[in-house]
Amino acid sequence: MRDDLTKNHFELFGLPAEFDIDHAELASRYRELQRRFHPDRVAGASDQERRLSMQLTAQINEAFQILKDPLKRGRYLLALAGIETDEDTDTIMEPAFLMEQMDLREELEAIRERPNAHEQLAKMGQDIAQRRKARLDQLKQYLASDDNGAYQTARNVLREMQFLEKLSHEIDALEEELI
Amino acid sequence: MAYSDKVLDHYENPRNVGSFDKADSSVGTGMVGAPACGDVMKLQIKVNEQGVIEDARFKTYGCGSAIASSSLVTEWVKGKTLEEARQIKNSQIVEELALPPVKIHCSVLAEDAIKAAIEDFQEKQGAKENDDASSSAA
Numbered sequence: 001m002r003d004d005l006t007k008n009h010f011e012l013f014g015l016p017a018e019f020d021i022d023h024a025e026l027a028s029r030y031r032e033l034q035r036r037f038h039p040d041r042v043a044g045a046s047d048q049e050r051r052l053s054m055q056l057t058a059q060i061n062e063a064f065q066i067l068k069d070p071l072k073r074g075r076y077l078l079a080l081a082g083i084e085t086d087e088d089t090d091t092i093m094e095p096a097f098l099m100e101q102m103d104l105r106e107e108l109e110a111i112r113e114r115p116n117a118h119e120q121l122a123k124m125g126q127d128i129a130q131r132r133k134a135r136l137d138q139l140k141q142y143l144a145s146d147d148n149g150a151y152q153t154a155r156n157v158l159r160e161m162q163f164l165e166k167l168s169h170e171i172d173a174l175e176e177e178l179i
Numbered sequence: 180m181a182y183s184d185k186v187l188d189h190y191e192n193p194r195n196v197g198s199f200d201k202a203d204s205s206v207g208t209g210m211v212g213a214p215a216c217g218d219v220m221k222l223q224i225k226v227n228e229q230g231v232i233e234d235a236r237f238k239t240y241g242c243g244s245a246i247a248s249s250s251l252v253t254e255w256v257k258g259k260t261l262e263e264a265r266q267i268k269n270s271q272i273v274e275e276l277a278l279p280p281v282k283i284h285c286s287v288l289a290e291d292a293i294k295a296a297i298e299d300f301q302e303k304q305g306a307k308e309n310d311d312a313s314s315s316a317a
Contacts, residue, residue, distance in 0.1 A: 085214070087213070088213070088215045088216035088287075089284065089285045089287060089290075090214075091211035091212060091213055091291040092295075093210075093212045093214075097212075098210040098211070098212045098221075101212065101217075101240075102238065102240065105219065121264060122237050159214040160214075162214035162217060163212065163217045163219070164217070165217070167217065
């Protein structure tokens with residue numbers, strides 16, 4: 001049980017450290033691990049064993065949250081390869097990308113005042129969903145390569161996806177507001 | 180989360196919002212973004228012949244702290260030389276606006292934006308000097 005604490009998330013779940021993940025397999029391993037290490041199951045055990053099992057349960061939950069989410073899984077794979085995404089500290093992005101993000105946010109602000117706001121908002125939502133999908137495919141492609149250059153590109157793609165995710169939330173929020 | 184009075188003041192009455200012509204050779208433009216929160220910041224400086232920042236503009240899409248940080252920096256850089264403006268540290272912004280730890284990245288964004296704007300201006304000047312030199316040599 002102690003050994004399990006030092007495993008990385010993929011190892012803990014007995015899955016290959018790859019971006020393309022079998023979600024059904026992930027879910028069934030999760031249930032299995034939860035059952036095996038549930039603190040109630042080690043009721044007769046020593047205090048130390050119970051503490052270990054509680055720590056492991058927390059780790060299993062955290063690992064599951066990371067592995068099931070594409071962005072978190074991608075970030076985790078990059079970190080395993082020694083590449084941090086520095087989303088808090090590295091503010092340098094492709095200027096053309098940032099300019100486009102600024103335009104999209106301006107557009108979103110302008111939509112609010114338009115008579116056909118609902119329709120335009122839906123259209124913008126679809127456009128952003130497409131952009132996210134395209135980047136998800138790229139992320140999958142770059143993370144499938146062993147090449148360090150491909151991982152650096154994956155880092156950029158992932159950082160861009162963060163902006164698009166935020167924009168999607170803002171579109172959803174405005175949709176709610178306009179109802 | 181509660182914003183400090185200074186953040187609220189800049190948020191409600193942002194200073195120097197707007198744009199300069201990006202193509203103007205006396206203008207430097209800095210574009211930066213923080214993936215963590217999806218904030219985008221554009222900061223522009225207008226520099227006179229003496230290398231002093233005469234005016235500044237910003238446009239920021241982000242939270243109140245990001246808007247306040249950029250608004251504050253545009254006020255601070257006016258009248259400063261490029262060298263002085265380059266010395267602005269995000270810790271000074273944090274202190275002035277009393278930003279909480281989770282909003283420190285907003286101040287980093289503003290510091291990086293002014294640095295990027297200075298760099299852009301100097302690159303433009305360098306390109307212009309090269310042009311002048313090559314045209315006089317011709």
